[in-house]
Amino acid sequence: MQFLPGQWVDLYPPQDTGITKPGGFTITSAPSLASHSSSNPYVELAIQHSPDNPVAAYLFRPVEQLLRTPVSVRIGGSFVFPPPLAGPAPLRRVVFVAGGMGINPMMSMLSHIAEPGMWREEDRVRFRDLEVRLLYSVKDPVVSVATDAASGGNDGGVAGGGRSRGGSDRDVVDSRGVLFLDRIAELFGTGRLKGGVQLFLTGGGGGRPLPTTEGPTPPRVFARCDAGDVPVLKRRITVRDVGEAIGSDKDSTVVYICGVPTMTDEFVQALVSPDDFGMEKNRVLFEKWW
Structure with a gap:
């Protein structure tokens, strides 16, 4: 099974189920895991428990009812990495902007x-030394909050490729309620990805409320992951945040945006507008979640 990072599948259950329409699911694993060179080739799909969706409901049946049953898949989607850029110009930075489930195709790309x-x-020649910036926004995660007043450690967290386990008066968020965050932190924290990740929380979870992270000197808030702590801002991603992640070299940067239409439309318009960021349209790729 061959696909590009970021693509999705139309999945058809066995004919004897009576389900005739496919279910569309994003592939979240890397293509290498599905290749013949892998000892146990597979693809990982992001499937939400949805009893009203016939295909999703079928896939949430007990494991023993699903193992070794045939399904058919059709691969599609143009929101992919590498980006379809013309010419030999190098790509030095890629910025991912994910809203909620928009992280799914980006997980395969990362x-x-x-x-x-x-x-x-x-x-390998064109994208060597590629820097990756991920802005990840999650609404109402199931998280717990505690205060970490221990001394020592590195407050850089995985945003700087380091490992954070200390500092004073730090609010610490349990990352288990944020989809894929531990896996993402491991990619950055172990140096497999160069760059950093910034988490944005747009709703409260379990435990006491997070302090606001707006203002000139916001309090330090981190999501605790095994590979390092991810910095957290309690607000929505803004166009300014995206601009800061892009930096000054927009001609060597590509931006991927995936989220709800309102967020996607706002960011794309600002990035390609000649009166704003003025990026080339082929350097701003997007996919909307309805």
Whole structure:
């Protein structure tokens, strides 16, 4: 099964189920895991428990009813990495902007970028030393909050490729309620990805409320992950945040945006507008979640 990072599948259950329409699910694993060179080839799909969706309901049946039953898949989607850029110009930075479930196709892309040994030779030359910036927004996560007043450690967290386990008066968020965050932190924290991740929380979870992280000197809030702590801001992602992640070299940067239409439309319009960021349209890729 061959696919590009970021693509999705239309999945058809066995004919004897009576389900005739496919279910569309995003592939969240790297293409290398599905190749013949893998000892146990597979694809990972993001499937939400949804009893009203016939295909999703079928896939949530007990395991023993699903193992070794045939399904058919059709691969599609143009929101992919590597980006379809013309010419030999190098790509030095890629900025991912994910809103909620918009992280799903980006998980496959991040995993692929983290294994350059699986790239085509021309991509290894063109994308060497690629820097990755991820802005990830989650609404109403199930998290718990505690205060970490221990001393020592590195407050850089995985945003700077380091490992954070200390500091004073730090609010610490349990990352288990944030989809894929531990996996993402491991990619950055172990150095497989160069760059950093910033988490934005737009709703409260379990435990006491997070302090506001707006203002000139916001309090330090982190999501605790095994590979390092991820910095947290309690607010929505803004166009300014995206601009800061892009930096000054917009002609060597590509931006991927995936989220609800209102967020996607706002960011894309600002990035490609000649009166704003003025990026080339082929350097701003997006996919909307309805």
